Amino acid sequence: MAVTVRLPGALRDAVGGDNKVTADGRTLGEVFADIERRHPGFRERVLDEEGRLRTYVNVYIGETDARTSGGLDAPVPQGSEVMVIPAMAGGVR
């Protein structure tokens, strides 16, 4: 199930310079794993050693903060847009 993942300037080098990528997955964790398969090294930029979202990375699935809807288990509906945002310009809305 394809979703669009929009990335901040600070992460674009991890996916070859694009500001968005298309990925498959039913959960946020699966979407990130799919990006990692094609762009090795992406995952460690957004997840810590224990596999959790880094505290300074915020992710929105549509308008919903992924932290409030299950973190990496958060469902990602087909066709939805995922935004990865640095917490230095982020936080909880």
Place this chain on the structure above:
Amino acid sequence: MTLTAERVRERVRGTILERVGDTPLLPLRSFEELRAELFVKLESFNPGGSVKDRAALWMVVAAEEDGRLRGRKTILDATSGNTGIALAMVGAVLGHGVELVMPDKVSLERKRMAAAFGARIVLTDPLEGTDGAIQEARRRAAEHPERYAYLDQYSNPANPLAHELTTGPEIWEQTRGSVTHFVAGVGTSGTVTGVSAALRPKGVRIVAAQPAEPLHGLEGWKHMASALRPAIWNEDAADVHLMIPTEAGLAMAHQLAREEGIFAGPSGGGAVVAALRVAQSEPGRIVVLIADGGERYLSTPLWE
């Protein structure tokens, strides 16, 4: 005419802005086996809660003095947080409208505080971060020069001047001239550049800290290699450049709270990490600038 500390004091006499600056300098006691003594300058004691009160106040008074800010012109700047709150407070006191351009999804505290002081907030694409906000502020200023006094903290010489004429001399006086190193993070670079101008001629070594990664959580700092370069930044203002990982800064912010009773923001933790690196190899008396307090990040995941 160059702005002086006396002129700024005169402009704010009798207002809360008199309390900008003269922040406390305290020793850190919980670190052992260091070659140098560590002191922190706590900028959260400024009335707007951060080091940015200094630059905001000086930029506004400078714009008043040179005629860029007069009549019903509105103060405009791009900011992801502390400068916005500071400008909003200064504008409220000195009677100027304030418009702030911020990336969308900045933390709730920032938007609410700036709005509480009466500022108008314009939100830009969160994916473009602070650089996207800078570009939008530039666009607005160019389109409506009659409407705005664009202060542009990244290029405004009054920003480092505030530190050259207040922060630097305060540190010199508070340490009775015994400071050997000054450590601070680089964002606009106003603090490092200004304090360097004041203290380097007296033999103080200047240490500039940056985030180690482009994607980081050290609010207020810039990863210079991947960001829009501030016009006021000059690498030569610092003797030592250190790259600090976000995790180390966050861990130190927690440690400072638990062991020193100092509730610092993430960048303050990062600055102390940088100072510790120096203190392990160089003797002396190191002053570290802690730019703001942890309260400003309570709605973010940093303190969960």
